[in-house]
Amino acid sequence: MANQLVEVDGRRRVPLGRIGRKKDTRYLVREDDDGTIVLTPAVVLSEREAAVLANPALIQQLQAGIAAAKAGETTPLDWSMFDGVEDED
Numbered sequence: 001m002a003n004q005l006v007e008v009d010g011r012r013r014v015p016l017g018r019i020g021r022k023k024d025t026r027y028l029v030r031e032d033d034d035g036t037i038v039l040t041p042a043v044v045l046s047e048r049e050a051a052v053l054a055n056p057a058l059i060q061q062l063q064a065g066i067a068a069a070k071a072g073e074t075t076p077l078d079w080s081m082f083d084g085v086e087d088e089d
Contacts, residue, residue: 004018004019006019016039020039021041024041026041026042026043026044027040027042028040028042
C-alpha cells in the first residue's frame with residue numbers, strides 16, 4: 001500500500017477507515033524512538049484460550065478429537081451425570 005497522509009483532529013485522533021483491512025478493529029500500538037507509530041492488527045483471547053494454546057499436549061488431544069469426529073468415530077454421552085453441576089466461570 002502506498003503512503004497516505006492523514007491529519008490528527010482536535011482530539012489527536014486519526015481516521016483509519018480507508019487504511020488497513022476492513023476486518024481489523026483492534027490494534028496493538030507501538031511508538032518507536034523516532035516517533036514512528038506502528039499499528040499491528042490484534043485479537044483478544046481469554047486467559048483460558050491462551051492457556052489452551054500454550055499447552056501443546058492439549059492441542060494434540062483436541063486435534064485428535066476433531067479428526068475422530070470428522071471420521072465419524074464418536075460415542076453418544078450420557079449428560080445426565082452433569083445435571084446440577086455449575087461451570088466454574
